[in-house]
Amino acid sequence: MLPVADDSKNYSFFQDVWDVVRQIPKGRVTTYGAIATYLGTKSSARMVGWAMNASFTVRPKVPAQRVVNRNGMLSGKAHFATPMLMEELLQKEGITVEQDKIVNFSQHFWDPVIELA
DNA sequence: AGTATGACTCATT
DNA sequence: AAATGAGCCATAC
Numbered sequence: 001m002l003p004v005a006d007d008s009k010n011y012s013f014f015q016d017v018w019d020v021v022r023q024i025p026k027g028r029v030t031t032y033g034a035i036a037t038y039l040g041t042k043s044s045a046r047m048v049g050w051a052m053n054a055s056f057t058v059r060p061k062v063p064a065q066r067v068v069n070r071n072g073m074l075s076g077k078a079h080f081a082t083p084m085l086m087e088e089l090l091q092k093e094g095i096t097v098e099q100d101k102i103v104n105f106s107q108h109f110w111d112p113v114i115e116l117a
Numbered sequence: 118a119g120t121a122t123g124a125c126t127c128a129t130t
Numbered sequence: 131a132a133a134t135g136a137g138c139c140a141t142a143c
Contacts, residue, residue, distance in 0.1 A: 031126095032126085033125065033127095036126090036138095041138085042126095043126080043137060044137090045125035045126055045138080046123065046125050046126085046139070047138075048125080049123070049125065050123080051124095052124055053124065053141095064124080068124085069124075069126085070126065075125085077124085079124055086124095
């Protein structure tokens with residue numbers, strides 16, 4: 001986990017989330033909770049979602065399609081430019097998506113807590 | 118300034 | 131096994 005700024009408000013949280021997401025290898029995915037856990041804010045998975053929402057405004061771009069909920073469902077697809085974009089991007093990376101859910105999710109799962117340990 | 122609402126997850130019914 | 135409640139906390143209204 002990266003050090004927290006000395007400010008009382010921790011605005012580096014979003015930055016940390018984006019850094020982690022950018023390190024997800026192509027064809028792999030992770031979850032909001034895994035990222036939250038890796039950053040030490042285990043119970044704030046919702047904030048990771050907010051970080052993704054804001055990720056569209058920052059550069060370099062963040063592969064937000066590689067972040068799904070803990071069931072492997074594309075819960076954030078509705079927030080992309082078009083609802084089908086997230087699924088398309090994942091399919092293009094070799095991930096099979098059926099009914100808004102990643103097939104063989106556990107095989108594609110990339111856990112930052114383990115991989116970035 | 119108070120309430121509501123999530124791209125979530127876990128514990129308890 | 132499915133539904134419900136509860137933390138979480140930044141934004142929106």
